[in-house]
Amino acid sequence: MKKHSTTAVAERGAYRPTPPPAWKPRTDPAPLLPDAEPYRVLGTPAAAEADPELLLRLHRELVRGRRYNAQATALTKQGRLAVYPSSTGQEACQVAAALVLEERDWLFPSYRDTLAAVVRGLDPVQALSLLRGDWHTGYDPREHRIAPLCTPLATQLPHAVGLAHAARLKGDDVVALALVGDGGTSEGDFHEALNFAAVWQVPVVFLVQNNGFAISVPLAKQTAAPSLAHKAVGYGMPGRLVDGNDAAAVHQVLSEATRRARSGGGPTLVEAVTYRVEAHTNADDATRYRGDGEVDAWRAHDPITLLEGELTGRGLLDDDRARSARDAAEELAAGLRARMNEDAPLDPMDLFTHVYAEQTTQLREQAAQLRAELDAEAGR
């Protein structure tokens, strides 16, 4: 091998690499990092500062929400709902997400989030329209500013980003809050939505309800990230980790995030750690992939029990208030039951009405075919 000539190097002078163009991080990561533990309010000194009226409101909605979930699940057994993905055990996330928003704000629910839509004011029969087996979402999204219920995972997140972006371009003070599950964070649309939101500094809040499972697949098979909230840092937005069964904590964290978004501070990713107490839907068998012990541990950390502990301890929840909440829940359930037991008004011809603004020749022909079939069926 040829030896390097040290004299030649000496003649050229010592090798000094050309420094690269200046580099600095685009964002300081430290303030973006989530806490090491999920943030809690109930059962901590912070609870003393919580507004009693808010706690009572949260309680009332949690109780109604639990009853709503039970009633909707019962309706699947009676054949009145085609399917129901229950949010039992996750009511704190659902209720807090709905209550932190102003009327002018927008909520972007997934299929498991009808409760959030109901708490925001949507008629439960409308909220359950798709799950009942009807062909449309059941409501005008602009009426309550609730985006159409979304089934393909995480695909509603870029919609929330685009809507909040458009609102800001128009100069409107509107925040979009988008709900997604732990499984949804693996989807490409989750990544793209968070990236767009951060680059454009859009007033949007992403709430991941980490309920432990994507149907049967546990979080350990979904991600190797320290937490889902940590993912925020890679996009240059703050990540917040919160106990998803602590309604006061979720409400506080989401309030801070919406405030931040409203004031031009950009998006926030919130991970609420909770648990899907029921199976994925009524069609799923959770005993195939998890044991009762795990479920029982989470039942012991129930959002209603937690909040009632705080309220009772402070003497805020007297018998009257507790009864009033229960009555409101029963009223919701009874109304839902009665109205769901009526058959939905269906006209098969509607299937052709809204495919395009103006029906194409081809659809007119096909509609005529179905009309003739219906007439023959009816003996006309």
Add this chain to the structure above:
Amino acid sequence: MTTVAESGGKSATKPATMAQALQRALRDAMADDPTVHVMGEDVGTLGGVFRITDGLTKEFGEDRCTDTPLAEAGILGTAVGMAMYGLRPVVEMQFDAFAYPAFEQLISHVSRMRNRTKGAMPLPITIRVPYGGGIGGVEHHSDSSEAYYMATPGLHVVTPATVGDAYGLLRAAIASDDPVVFLEPKRLYWSKDSWNPDAPPSVDPIGRAAVRRAGRSATLITYGPSVPVCMEAAEAAQAEGWDLEVVDLRSLVPFDDETVCASVRRTGRAVVVHESGGFGGPGGEIAARVTERCFHHLEAPVLRVAGFDIPYPPPMLERHHLPGVDRILDAVARLQWEAES
């Protein structure tokens, strides 16, 4: 029957390329309607890799013509949200094959939002997709993806073949309250026609085909990049004694059965020509529609001249793949002329 849109006016006409006509359509739409927003990869400072958005950011600002992150699902997904809030987004997918990441947004949301909200939430989004081969593009840059879009209810699928249509159809697409997949034939970007820049042409609403050349012997049914090829084939066919009619579909969805079938009933013979692969391609649907509606007028089976059913070939071999004049004339020759004599 609809005839070719006139591009001339009273004042002077001058040559323009299809690329310029598309740029002008975007510019005019943005000037007329402040809710029109253009977005995509490299559409801002650069003006798009094909320069279709040239100058728009300079004229209308970054909020109206926006360089997005490089993510097609994100581009279309955010456009959905913008449309939900009342804007009229025009998104650019840089190349045919790069539009595929946006498929889920397109199929699960864009195409059906109007329907699933009972008409409450239409999505007036235009999705511009440069498509097709013949420009020497390396792999993933020359796909004919129209069959995928055609198979999705709720979308309009439109493709211009002339400079005038490029302007008029794009304006119509942007004005439409339905989502429109606007397929731009890349190899016609630099095709020229004379037009009057002071009075840009108008065209019929989306959904009307145009007879580009009247003829009596047989009908060539085609669209987009294959229209000029069919026109050339029709000229060459004269030497063989065939007087070919050329129908430019302009809109694949909605499909203009009326114009197509009127032509085939007149001529009694038809060949469908497109670059897209034949198997499961648009030609199969078109041939079936024509046969169902014009069977008793047909002197021969409807034939298809399509790209082969292979991955789009590399630049060095693509000329063997693209339907050319000879392949079209070979098909015309197989239309059972012996019955005539």
